[in-house]
Amino acid sequence: MRIGKDLVAAAATPVVLGILAEGESYGYAILQRISELSGGELEWSDGMLYPLLHRLERLGQVESQWGASPTGRPRKHYRLSPQGAATLAEQRRQWDVVGGVLAKVWPDGPGPGGSARLALGGA
Amino acid sequence: MTLDERRELDDLVASWREWLERRDALSAHDIDELEGHLLDRVDSLRAAGLRDDEAFLIAVKRLGAVDELSREYARVHSERLWKQLVLGGANGGGRGAASGDVEAPGAPLPLLRRANGLAVALGLGVGAGLAVKAADLVGADPTFFLRNAAILVLPFLAAWFAWRHTPPIGALAGIAGAFAIAAVALNAYPFGPGSGIESFATDPSMTESLAAIHAAVALWLVTGVAYVAGDWRSSDARMDLVRFSGEWAVYYLLIAIVGGGLSLLAVAVFGSIGVDILPFVGEWVIPCGAAGAVLVAAWLVEAKQRVIENIAPVLTKVFTPLFALMLLALLVAAALQWNLVDASRDLLIAFDLVLVVVLALLVYSYSARDPLLRAGWFEWIQFVMLVGALVVDLVVLVAMLGRIGEFGVSANKTASLGLNLILLVNLGRAAWLQLGFLRGRTAFLRLERWQTAYLPVYLGWSAVVVLVFPPLFGFA
Numbered sequence: 001m002r003i004g005k006d007l008v009a010a011a012a013t014p015v016v017l018g019i020l021a022e023g024e025s026y027g028y029a030i031l032q033r034i035s036e037l038s039g040g041e042l043e044w045s046d047g048m049l050y051p052l053l054h055r056l057e058r059l060g061q062v063e064s065q066w067g068a069s070p071t072g073r074p075r076k077h078y079r080l081s082p083q084g085a086a087t088l089a090e091q092r093r094q095w096d097v098v099g100g101v102l103a104k105v106w107p108d109g110p111g112p113g114g115s116a117r118l119a120l121g122g123a
Numbered sequence: 124m125t126l127d128e129r130r131e132l133d134d135l136v137a138s139w140r141e142w143l144e145r146r147d148a149l150s151a152h153d154i155d156e157l158e159g160h161l162l163d164r165v166d167s168l169r170a171a172g173l174r175d176d177e178a179f180l181i182a183v184k185r186l187g188a189v190d191e192l193s194r195e196y197a198r199v200h201s202e203r204l205w206k207q208l209v210l211g212g213a214n215g216g217g218r219g220a221a222s223g224d225v226e227a228p229g230a231p232l233p234l235l236r237r238a239n240g241l242a243v244a245l246g247l248g249v250g251a252g253l254a255v256k257a258a259d260l261v262g263a264d265p266t267f268f269l270r271n272a273a274i275l276v277l278p279f280l281a282a283w284f285a286w287r288h289t290p291p292i293g294a295l296a297g298i299a300g301a302f303a304i305a306a307v308a309l310n311a312y313p314f315g316p317g318s319g320i321e322s323f324a325t326d327p328s329m330t331e332s333l334a335a336i337h338a339a340v341a342l343w344l345v346t347g348v349a350y351v352a353g354d355w356r357s358s359d360a361r362m363d364l365v366r367f368s369g370e371w372a373v374y375y376l377l378i379a380i381v382g383g384g385l386s387l388l389a390v391a392v393f394g395s396i397g398v399d400i401l402p403f404v405g406e407w408v409i410p411c412g413a414a415g416a417v418l419v420a421a422w423l424v425e426a427k428q429r430v431i432e433n434i435a436p437v438l439t440k441v442f443t444p445l446f447a448l449m450l451l452a453l454l455v456a457a458a459l460q461w462n463l464v465d466a467s468r469d470l471l472i473a474f475d476l477v478l479v480v481v482l483a484l485l486v487y488s489y490s491a492r493d494p495l496l497r498a499g500w501f502e503w504i505q506f507v508m509l510v511g512a513l514v515v516d517l518v519v520l521v522a523m524l525g526r527i528g529e530f531g532v533s534a535n536k537t538a539s540l541g542l543n544l545i546l547l548v549n550l551g552r553a554a555w556l557q558l559g560f561l562r563g564r565t566a567f568l569r570l571e572r573w574q575t576a577y578l579p580v581y582l583g584w585s586a587v588v589v590l591v592f593p594p595l596f597g598f599a
Contacts, residue, residue: 026159027160028160028163028164045185045187045188045191045192046160046186046187047157047160047186047187047192047195048187048191048192048195050156050157050160050196051195051196051198051199054153054196054200055199058199069159069163073159073162074159075156075159076152076155
């Protein structure tokens with residue numbers, strides 16, 4: 001199953017902020033984590049993560065710093081800022097409302113799929 | 124993995140980088156970041172048993188379409204599509220977004236070197252303004268300013284060039300000598316009173332005005348020797364001076380328009396609360412501003428050199444076709460009316476201006492042209508413009524020669540006739556070379572060389588008008 005483009009776009013910001021809330025990370029690892037959490041179902045082309053990260057940095061929600069990988073390659077690390085944490089909390093409330101509504105509308109939906117993934121969005 | 128495989132992967136990554144670097148929206152650091160990601164992906168795919176090139180292909184594919192990616196970057200960093208003039212810039216300034224925010228900027232530059240030497244340019248600009256004001260305060264009459272405008276202001280420009288481009292001492296001495304000669308000639312010659320109908324005592328005489336105007340042209344070219352760091356024999360350096368002059372003129376005009384507008388606004392606003400600042404604006408702001416703007420415009424041209432496309436060649440592209448049309452229309456109108464011949468006395472001066480404009484349109488399009496490009500439609504339009512200008516001018520010239528034969532010579536007539544002939548020779552040769560270029564027989568370089576080789580002619584003629592004309596025409 002592929003998740004629709006609009007839904008991916010809407011979920012991308014809370015997912016990325018949520019992963020960064022777990023701790024400092026970098027692009028490749030963030031994508032690995034998303035793939036791991038969604039069982040490979042929430043995916044977009046790798047490159048697109050970086051403009052998103054840059055936008056979040058501009059908005060002041062994440063901070064970045066250049067470091068190096070264990071093999072010595074330069075690598076940019078991202079970290080959630082206090083403002084990003086506040087944004088994440090706000091987004092989580094919104095997604096909880098949406099998730100709650102959907103759970104009520106689809107009391108016994110087509111399996112655990114839909115609402116489980118939406119909950120992931122708020123994670 | 125063998126050494127060969129490693130090298131192969133490096134080559135692939137290098138060509139991929141090069142491909143991305145062509146996108147304006149991606150900075151070098153963005154590409155670094157993407158490259159790190161790409162290599163991480165390649166490593167993990169290789170760990171899963173893929174060969175290097177296979178892993179690379181898959182990793183590139185997973186990054187997504189480059190067009191879409193760069194569009195996404197452009198949406199985040201829209202300012203990157205507009206090249207910015209970085210005033211706080213590092214050495215040399217004008218490096219675009221590529222100079223990122225990650226590496227430490229190194230030791231801060233000394234104040235004088237910052238922003239392409241803005242502090243020095245401003246200091247010299249203030250100096251030029253004060254020089255003009257000082258001459259005013261010691262009681263110089265208005266014709267003094269007319270005569271000495273170039274001598275008061277251009278030495279500061281020469282000093283700016285000397286600081287920026289460090290010409291050899293010999294060149295500087297030559298420039299100083301030229302300024303001294305011009306200053307002596309303009310101020311020691313006993314110019315007669317003007318012969319205007321209402322003959323004010325302060326009216327400049329004909330030879331005096333001519334000498335002043337030509338002194339400005341000659342001293343500008345002499346100052347240019349400092350701009351090219353004394354390398355005035357080189358054709359390329361001369362072309363640089365031409366480019367500089369065009370850009371400078373555009374910037375000066377912009378500054379003058381905006382400055383004039385602001386001054387008017389200030390006068391109006393202060394007037395509305397009953398304070399009359401018109402005398403202050405007239406006596407201080409305009410003379411000092413006009414002199415200082417010479418330096419600021421010069422600074423601006425060099426500061427933005429690598430950042431913003433030159434504007435003068437763009438303007439020529441727009442106006443060459445229009446001007447060619449105008450000349451053709453003029454030819455038709457003249458043929459129908461047949462009255463070019465007995466038009467007013469100012470006709471020759473008007474046609475000097477026409478030729479100057481044609482020449483400027485020609486030279487500035489040369490200055491930005493890729494010399495290896497083959498001739499196209501634009502070169503044909505230029506050719507039409509050149510031929511049109513030459514034909515019209517020949518008609519005018521013959522008529523004027525007749526008039527001069529009838530009414531005798533004056534300084535004004537001789538000066539405009541001389542300028543006309545000089546420009547006519549230049550444009551005639553330029554048209555001939557242009558034709559050769561259009562037929563693929565002449566290399567473009569020769570067209571450029573002709574124009575740069577001709578620059579000293581303007582200098583020589585201007586010097587003659589400054590130094591020889593006044594005594595020749597009895598300082599009238």
